[in-house]
């Protein structure tokens with residue numbers, strides 16, 4: 179053992195020990211050399227100390243994951259087996275020393291999966307839409323020529339009078355997939371309204387005022403062209419305003435409403451839902467979660483939902499066809515829906531890439547300390563501003579987790595002379611109205627907002643989403659990221675997320691694992707789990 183402690187000798191001794199005994203005799207002498215036993219653990223340690231540093235993994239070809247530490251790069255063509263362990267770049271990120279580490283999920287395809295079946299053979303006419311609806315569509319949205327995947331699979335069963343649950347990725351064209359058949363069906367249903375209380379025949383329920391504004395803005399020109407009246411009933415308005423809206427002449431055929439405002443109108447008997455033929459819950463998972471459930475339960479109770487397609491045929495005793503739409507559905511949503519309708523009367527349409535990480539959008543995750551986020555954001559926005567002056571960039575959405583952070587960050591951007599708009603839930607209704615629309619129209623390039631702008635809001639100019647605060651759930655991540663890379667987006671999108679807290683790291687690890695394994699995100703239902711058994 180004394181020999182082993184001499185520098186350089188243990189390695190030699192270990193090698194001697196491994197040789198066969200007869201080789202240990204020195205030629206010309208009968209006396210064998212003494213054998214030195216070196217413990218295996220020491221041998222292993224020694225050989226470890228001498229081996230060169232772990233080689234850097236540089237593989238040719240495109241990458242799916244590119245990391246600051248290249249040993250965590252993953253080539254695009256690598257498919258991991260189910261049992262194979264996955265090295266995560268974000269593994270040690272709960273440790274404060276991981277600051278400034280980062281990795282990106284690279285763009286692996288150019289187009290959104292929603293355009294997978296976008297071929298000249300598909301047409302809206304083949305889906306059962308009438309010529310007058312097709313003419314209205316062409317007049318109002320000439321860029322919409324062929325149906326997206328979700329439109330191809332949703333419009334025919336909806337026209338057949340089925341209750342539908344439509345779950346498809348963000349920005350895939352779900353709004354038109356229910357509006358076109360609903361408007362067509364409203365043309366075919368007689369309007370028997372001789373009542374003193376307004377009784378719309380179609381109702382689209384959405385969780386926010388901004389989304390109500392947006393859906394109304396899509397439906398109104400189509401409705402005008404078809405001779406149908408579309409109205410919007412958003413929250414944040416007093417009773418007199420709601421009364422004024424409800425009794426506007428002519429009465430609405432299709433009403434787009436938020437649950438709070440509609441609940442008030444129902445309680446004050448300003449509206450009657452007994453004549454409803456269609457009830458659409460857009461962003462259904464939000465509407466069915468605890469924050470809205472009481473209001474939505476009341477609205478569903480007041481609407482006459484059909485038991486099945488046979489129930490829908492009587493024109494003098496109309497019952498409502500139910501349409502549930504969303505980009506994220508938690509596990510167990512089908513059980514929740516059994517309260518509303520029997521699960522076998524529901525046709526479930528899910529896209530194959532539901533709850534997957536978007537393959538056509540680059541998504542970068544940066545581990546930062548809380549205090550470093552402002553400087554990083556300012557740098558990103560200034561860089562964006564420079565690119566904008568050369569005319570090569572779109573608009574930016576910056577998401578925060580609270581209204582107070584939006585306000586605080588807004589003052590800091592003001593100090594840096596970075597022009598922006600702000601949108602958060604604690605703003606007075608009068609200030610909040612129209613902010614997203616003016617961002618959509620391009621009055622400012624940057625919108626600082628909370629999650630009220632993450633669901634359903636559509637802008638084809640958004641190029642960059644920054645998660646200044648990391649979202650609190652995987653659903654919120656999907657919706658925020660889904661503001662870029664939409665059908666019709668004019669610019670390729672990027673998402674940058676700042677990762678600060680240990681609970682952020684847990685979500686990032688789930689996202690990274692799903693991306694590396696090319697699987698859907700956990701916690702949310704997979705497309706199969708949404709189908710009733």
Ligand SMILES: Nc1ncnc2c1ncn2[C@@H]1O[C@H](COP(=O)(O)OP(=O)(O)OP(=O)(O)O)[C@@H](O)[C@H]1O
Nearest residue numbers: 322324325326348349350351352353505634636665
């Ligand atoms: N068939 C089509 N061809 C071209 N553009 C389309 C088509 N259908 C929809 N679009 C455009 O795609 C964009 C996204 O549509 P939409 O807002 O309906 O998506 P979504 O699936 O409801 O998104 P989210 O899940 O975020 O609510 C819109 O700008 C819309 O005008």
